Amino acid sequence: MTEQNIKRRLPEWLKRPLPAGNCFSNTSDTINQLGIETICTNANCPNQGECWSKGTATVLILGNICTRNCKFCSVTKGKPLPPDPTEPQRIAQLTKELKIKYLVITSVTRDDLPDGGAAQFRDVINTVRQSNKEIKFELLVPDFKNCRDKALDVLSEALPFVLGHNVETVPRLYAKARSGADYQTSLKLLDKVKKLWPDCPTKSSIMLGLGESDEEVQRVLEDLRNVNCDRLALGQYLKPSKHSLEVVEYVHPDKFAFWGNLAKQMGFSWVMSSPFTRSSYNAHVE
Numbered sequence: 001m002t003e004q005n006i007k008r009r010l011p012e013w014l015k016r017p018l019p020a021g022n023c024f025s026n027t028s029d030t031i032n033q034l035g036i037e038t039i040c041t042n043a044n045c046p047n048q049g050e051c052w053s054k055g056t057a058t059v060l061i062l063g064n065i066c067t068r069n070c071k072f073c074s075v076t077k078g079k080p081l082p083p084d085p086t087e088p089q090r091i092a093q094l095t096k097e098l099k100i101k102y103l104v105i106t107s108v109t110r111d112d113l114p115d116g117g118a119a120q121f122r123d124v125i126n127t128v129r130q131s132n133k134e135i136k137f138e139l140l141v142p143d144f145k146n147c148r149d150k151a152l153d154v155l156s157e158a159l160p161f162v163l164g165h166n167v168e169t170v171p172r173l174y175a176k177a178r179s180g181a182d183y184q185t186s187l188k189l190l191d192k193v194k195k196l197w198p199d200c201p202t203k204s205s206i207m208l209g210l211g212e213s214d215e216e217v218q219r220v221l222e223d224l225r226n227v228n229c230d231r232l233a234l235g236q237y238l239k240p241s242k243h244s245l246e247v248v249e250y251v252h253p254d255k256f257a258f259w260g261n262l263a264k265q266m267g268f269s270w271v272m273s274s275p276f277t278r279s280s281y282n283a284h285v286e
């Protein structure tokens with residue numbers, strides 16, 4: 001497919017209603033009042049209307065400035081601020097006010113911190129748990145490329161219900177989409193997590209529509225199963241900002257259904273595969 005073809009109109013299956021309703025406003029007001037960042041807004045997630053109307057949001061810790069420069073992502077790049085010690089308590093308050101039972105926490109990549117930011121993940125979990133004993137956490141962590149062992153050591157003090165790390169795309173497209181990362185490093189992180197904590201499900205996600213071939217997608221699924229990754233999310237890449245990579249293809253929902261079925265046959269225990277799937281989308285649904 002040529003670059004010109006991508007300028008065609010959004011297919012019907014990718015049109016969504018605008019966010020509205022009391023619950024949406026309540027979620028939005030609470031997040032704003034507590035000064036919490038979300039990946040929902042920072043990444044211009046197309047599901048924000050749906051998720052926030054159900055009182056669900058994915059918190060983005062460690063600020064909203066990332067030390068990497070991934071071209072699929074709209075999060076601001078630059079020099080981040082030091083971790084905010086008030087953040088864990090503010091997130092605890094959020095879970096109380098929104099009565100959150102399942103919280104997905106992610107962060108920008110913090111290559112500037114000696115533990116990659118792992119201590120902030122730990123502190124958020126432990127602080128929230130003090131007042132919300134039943135809550136389940138799903139972490140979506142960066143690759144901790146310079147500090148994997150140290151980061152995992154820190155995380156061992158606050159294990160989540162699910163630990164995710166996204167490989168995001170097929171290895172051939174890393175140079176274009178995820179230039180500061182390395183596919184094998186991401187796989188090794190998932191492998192190490194599973195070996196350390198076999199009872200903690202691991203999860204990964206890839207975006208389709210960046211120009212990957214079917215063979216490449218299948219190979220990624222095989223690689224993920226080879227490191228015993230348990231959960232898989234597959235969604236359509238949508239250009240989140242004018243500086244982001246162009247969409248190469250709008251993948252038909254039937255193709256997502258095909259990948260979803262194949263993934264289940266391959267042994268993933270939890271699979272979500274649809275154009276609007278994101279790694280945190282309906283993460284609580286078993």
Ligand code: SF4
Pocket residue numbers: 039040045046047048049051052056057058278279280281282
């Ligand atoms: S899918 Fe995830 S990132 Fe998107 S709006 Fe829902 S919770 Fe936020």
